[in-house]
Amino acid sequence: DLIKKYSVNENKIRVLYHAADELFCKNNNEEDLLNTRKKYNADTGYILNISSSDPRDNTVTVIRAYEKARRKLMPLKKLIIFGDISPKDMGLEKLIQEFKLENSIIFTGRLIDEELVALYQAADLYIDPSLYEGFGFQVVEAMACGIPVVTSNVTSLPEIVGDVGILVNPTDIDGLSSAVVEILTDSVLHRSMCQKSLERAKLFSWDKTTRETIEIYNKLLS
DSSP states (O other): OHHHHHOOOGGGOOOOOOOOOTTOOOOOOHHHHHHHHHHTTOTTOEEEEEOOSOGGGOHHHHHHHHHHHHTTOSSOOEEEEESSOOTTTTTHHHHHHHTTOTTTEEEEEOOOHHHHHHHHHHOSEEEEOOSOOSSOHHHHHHHHTTOOEEEESSTTHHHHHTTSSEEEOTTOHHHHHHHHHHHHHOHHHHHHHHHHHHHHHTTOOHHHHHHHHHHHHHHHHO
16 A cells, blocks of 8 residues: 555565454363353354444444345354444444344443453354454454454455455455355364464464564664
8 A cells, every 4th residue: 555555665664463462362161152152142152243333344244244144054143243333323223123133133332351352262253344454453363262254355354364264355245144154054164264263363473573673673773
């Protein structure tokens, strides 16, 4: 973007990646995972999405893709949406009522970090069809917690996720739905994606970011 929009010489650009907080990690304690699911009345599992009132978060598309996917999932999975988002103010209530999803979608509002980590850890899948991300903290957090990721094939997200998640055009409701169904109905694929998520997340660490930042300053000062 810097090169294309501002004609910056690419030799002057160095990309440093951010990372997830160390709190975000895989939890192998089945009792903890079960308790989280029970807390949200989602004993059969759930799909997680992090959203806000920002249109780029593409929440309507998440709900539409979920509605298509859930028909093909057995047992049924709930959709949990975390973040500062008002279903009523955003007109989502009408859509949810139209699809008869009142008992299938849960809006958590904001939670403390430990509760968010638990939500990631117990999720079956993370979906994030964002229209634009400068980095994509949420997909890294999801990968660090060892869950499969379905996300957009635009802006920074393909670079962050690599080949460990399923990348879909963020406006392609059918494509997003198919990706969700594919992962949640294929246990071998699901396990493989969980492991690949963990491996990919190791590429992003604040220690690495710090070392690379210091290297840049040393080079500039030398």
